[in-house]
Amino acid sequence: VIEIHPLAGIGEVGAAVDLASLLGESAGRGGLTPFAPGDVIVVTQKVVSKSEDRWRDLGSVVAGPEALRLAGITGKDSRFIQAVLDESAEVLRAAPNVLIARHRHGFVMANAGVDRSNVGPARQDLVLLLPEDPDRSAARLHARMGVAIVISDSVGRPWRNGVTAIALGASGLPSLLDKRGELDREGRRLEVTQVALADLLASAAALAMGEAAEGIPAVLVRGCAWTDVLPAAAARLVRPLAEDLFR
Amino acid sequence: VIEIHPLAGIGEVGAAVDLASLLGESAGRGGLTPFAPGDVIVVTQKVVSKSEDRWRDLGSVVAGPEALRLAGITGKDSRFIQAVLDESAEVLRAAPNVLIARHRHGFVMANAGVDRSNVGPARQDLVLLLPEDPDRSAARLHARMGVAIVISDSVGRPWRNGVTAIALGASGLPSLLDKRGELDREGRRLEVTQVALADLLASAAALAMGEAAEGIPAVLVRGCAWTDVLPAAAARLVRPLAEDLFR
Numbered sequence A, B: 001v002i003e004i005h006p007l008a009g010i011g012e013v014g015a016a017v018d019l020a021s022l023l024g025e026s027a028g029r030g031g032l033t034p035f036a037p038g039d040v041i042v043v044t045q046k047v048v049s050k051s052e053d054r055w056r057d058l059g060s061v062v063a064g065p066e067a068l069r070l071a072g073i074t075g076k077d078s079r080f081i082q083a084v085l086d087e088s089a090e091v092l093r094a095a096p097n098v099l100i101a102r103h104r105h106g107f108v109m110a111n112a113g114v115d116r117s118n119v120g121p122a123r124q125d126l127v128l129l130l131p132e133d134p135d136r137s138a139a140r141l142h143a144r145m146g147v148a149i150v151i152s153d154s155v156g157r158p159w160r161n162g163v164t165a166i167a168l169g170a171s172g173l174p175s176l177l178d179k180r181g182e183l184d185r186e187g188r189r190l191e192v193t194q195v196a197l198a199d200l201l202a203s204a205a206a207l208a209m210g211e212a213a214e215g216i217p218a219v220l221v222r223g224c225a226w227t228d229v230l231p232a233a234a235a236r237l238v239r240p241l242a243e244d245l246f247r
Helices: A019-029 A045-051 A065-074 A078-087 A134-145 A197-209 B019-029 B045-051 B065-074 B078-087 B134-145 B197-209
Strands: A002-006 A040-044 A055-057 A088-095 A098-103 A108-110 A126-128 A148-157 A160-171 A218-222 B002-006 B040-044 B055-057 B088-095 B098-103 B108-110 B126-128 B148-157 B160-171 B218-222
Touching: A002 A197, A002 B197, A019 A040, A019 A045, A019 A134, A019 A218, A040 A045, A040 A134, A040 A197, A045 A126, A045 A134, A045 A148, A065 A078, A065 A088, A065 A098, A078 A088, A078 A098, A108 A148, A134 A148, A134 A160, A148 A197, A160 A197, A160 B160, A160 B197, A197 A218, A197 B002, A197 B160, A197 B197, B002 B197, B019 B040, B019 B045, B019 B134, B019 B218, B040 B045, B040 B134, B040 B197, B045 B126, B045 B134, B045 B148, B065 B078, B065 B088, B065 B098, B078 B088, B078 B098, B108 B148, B134 B148, B134 B160, B148 B197, B160 B197, B197 B218
Parallel strands: A040 A148, B040 B148
Antiparallel strands: A002 A218, A002 B002, A040 A218, A055 A126, A088 A098, A098 A108, A148 A160, B002 B218, B040 B218, B055 B126, B088 B098, B098 B108, B148 B160
16 A cells, blocks of 8 residues: 655745755654655655745846747746746747746756746745756755655646646656566566656655645655665656657 | 555456456455545556457458558558557657557557557457547446546656556546636635646556556555545546647
8 A cells, every 4th residue: 555645734944944854843743754665755846946045036137038039929027037048948839828948957847847926925026946956955855864755846748738747856766667678467578668656756746735725745655665676866757858759 | 645555356357357346346355445535446448448348359450551651660560550540640750669649539649559568478469449438438437336437548758758647537536627716825826727636646546556567457546635626537638739838
């Protein structure tokens, strides 16, 4: 049995906060410590970014010509678009109220993951960036807490309505589970050979997180088995552009 | 807490099998009955297709010119490709050993979901098609069992390595959770307004299913809350082509 436990009482996260302590205390209050093999804490990008003070003040951003051009297409604030461009490797799509870009780490997301929502009336001109290096952020939490970590975010997708979740960062687990060479029950080679374990964990966690209104920014997933597999960072989940036959 | 319980002992599923009974008996043996509100059984497409006898014999398939052309590109059996084309609305990509197509129901998948693996030595020339109408298959199981149903399958994705899972069919739950108009904690309108609940359930279930070698074709997800929301079929998750800004 796999269990998904919400980590309650995280509250507002500021840069002064020690996120590893917050998460550990919440797990302790929930009777979930000590951690067991196969435990994974999934924590949203938003609280990790806040704990790393990844705010950017649009008041100090000057929009360049490309940001101004995209503002004309999207109807979005040109300074916000400049902040997105500063995080991006490529803009994939601009349309009224839509800007889809590839973050420099390879994540294809609305606004390259730069977030203007959920900031609060007093901070209207601040945007929240992704962690500088989400795998490193996950590795730091993993080292502090002694439990595997996934940093998750919501993403839209081609061909499908609604968001699911992906892993931006991970540590202590095999983000990509490689089954190449294994055989199925009838002895045929498996066709599906690589499983995006960290993305599955992010999506499972999203079931318990609900949306921002409920305010559950982290969960503990317990009982997920991956035996004798080397850990791999979430960067392994980003498909090299040259190999991307789905595009 | 959300729990994901493997449904053990399903065994080989043939067309003579009553899948609803099999699933119900397995849940009973696991002490999971009676079902509770918020329970969802996630069952793989493969066993649903087998229970509906969705085999097609390649021996009776004649490859047309387009199948022959794509066989030259992909190196796959031209009769297999014809079977894929017969299920597809459009071929998106053909490359050595790769054929990505949009199933007539809108699912973009390798081989349009037509499956040659896991068939067994005695049935080498049989392929397994998706259920004729996966939402209807889910509705039938739901009506028989009195528990919400998701029919899942593994899919590759643009930009990301490894497979995750999506819902091909669903009944008794809101496949797409629409939060438009809701506010977050600070009173701002939510930016993420539609959540692909049935796809999240399929991915969560995949954590407990492992791959074919382990042979867990169904799980019970317990404790997932969606209050006061009308059910919606998985067809709601297929994005109309004209609205697809991610492509």
